[in-house]
Amino acid sequence: MKRPDLDRATLLEARGVSRLYGPGKGCEAIDIRLHRGEVLGIVGESGSGKSTLLRLLAGMERPDAGQVVYHSAAAQGRDGAGHEGELDLYAIGEARRRALLRMEWGLVHQNPRDGLRLGVSAGANIGERLMALGERHYGQLRAAGQDWMGRVELDPRRIDDAPKTFSGGMQQRLQIARTLVTRPNLVFMDEPTGGLDVSVQARLLDMLRTLVRELGLSVILVTHDLAVARLLAHRLMVMRRGQVVETGLTDQILDDPQHAYTQLLVSSVLTP
Ligand SMILES: Nc1ncnc2c1ncn2[C@@H]1O[C@H](COP(=O)(O)OP(=O)(O)OP(=O)(O)O)[C@@H](O)[C@H]1O
Numbered sequence: 001m002k003r004p005d006l007d008r009a010t011l012l013e014a015r016g017v018s019r020l021y022g023p024g025k026g027c028e029a030i031d032i033r034l035h036r037g038e039v040l041g042i043v044g045e046s047g048s049g050k051s052t053l054l055r056l057l058a059g060m061e062r063p064d065a066g067q068v069v070y071h072s073a074a075a076q077g078r079d080g081a082g083h084e085g086e087l088d089l090y091a092i093g094e095a096r097r098r099a100l101l102r103m104e105w106g107l108v109h110q111n112p113r114d115g116l117r118l119g120v121s122a123g124a125n126i127g128e129r130l131m132a133l134g135e136r137h138y139g140q141l142r143a144a145g146q147d148w149m150g151r152v153e154l155d156p157r158r159i160d161d162a163p164k165t166f167s168g169g170m171q172q173r174l175q176i177a178r179t180l181v182t183r184p185n186l187v188f189m190d191e192p193t194g195g196l197d198v199s200v201q202a203r204l205l206d207m208l209r210t211l212v213r214e215l216g217l218s219v220i221l222v223t224h225d226l227a228v229a230r231l232l233a234h235r236l237m238v239m240r241r242g243q244v245v246e247t248g249l250t251d252q253i254l255d256d257p258q259h260a261y262t263q264l265l266v267s268s269v270l271t272p
Contacts, residue, residue, distance in 0.1 A: 010071050011036045011218050017056050017066035024241035027053045039219040041233030049242040050222040057220055058188045059089045059097040102132050106184035110191040112171035116163050122174055123159040129182045148177040169200035189221045193228055205231055230254055238262045
């Protein structure tokens with residue numbers, strides 16, 4: 001995807017972040033800078049540390065060393081905020097971190113069942129995050145539910161149905177609607193099309209790409225699938241055994257990989 005040059009302000013930074021479970025297992029001394037409106041893909045084979053890094057960046061797991069800094073316009077002048085609204089994620093309290101994830105960020109899990117409440121209606125799933133932001137008007141919550149079901153190509157007439165009656169692909173669409181309805185400043189996606197049939201994946205990917213573009217989303221995307229990375233990410237970071245081996249614009253990395261590991265990764269996936 002072509003990278004927007006509109007607003008290059010930094011949104012999220014990792015400074016020397018480490019979390020090691022054993023030698024080469026986890027993440028080691030990772031530096032990241034995500035700009036507003038940018039999709040950063042984190043790629044690498046299974047076990048390279050992608051999901052660990054996502055958890056560290058999203059405030060879900062404390063690093064052994066290093067800092068994760070969120071540049072929040074809303075944070076200025078509040079506890080834990082440094083200069084220009086810099087929020088040191090692990091210097092603020094747990095409650096505040098959770099509130100960030102609920103109010104300003106969004107998280108799309110690989111398995112939609114981890115991100116949805118399967119027993120309550122589709123509409124309630126979408127409305128819940130809006131309610132957390134203070135929306136109480138039933139008509140507006142319902143209208144937003146219908147609008148977002150349409151946007152993710154679900155039949156809005158199924159607004160009262162429980163997601164447990166939906167297929168896996170439909171549940172993933174609903175999870176995406178639930179996440180994006182609040183227009184999050186930052187979205188974390190962990191293998192968002194993983195675990196789905198290839199044909200379902202392709203349509204979902206197309207829809208995600210459109211939404212990312214239309215909403216100008218800032219995204220940290222974890223995937224082992226280079227085709228997904230190619231379609232969604234402006235920039236890539238290639239991980240191997242907990243370390244970053246290469247980083248750059250997506251087309252550069254996939255068309256002209258410099259590091260031997262990236263060359264292997266690209267050739268094993270992209271050549272027939
Ligand atoms: N909580 C944990 N305790 C111990 N070891 C862990 C823990 N979480 C991850 N690991 C190990 O750290 C390494 C990196 O795991 P991680 O899940 O981050 O990799 P990944 O690149 O996301 O792989 P996958 O795509 O298979 O999820 C693996 O060897 C894994 O077994």
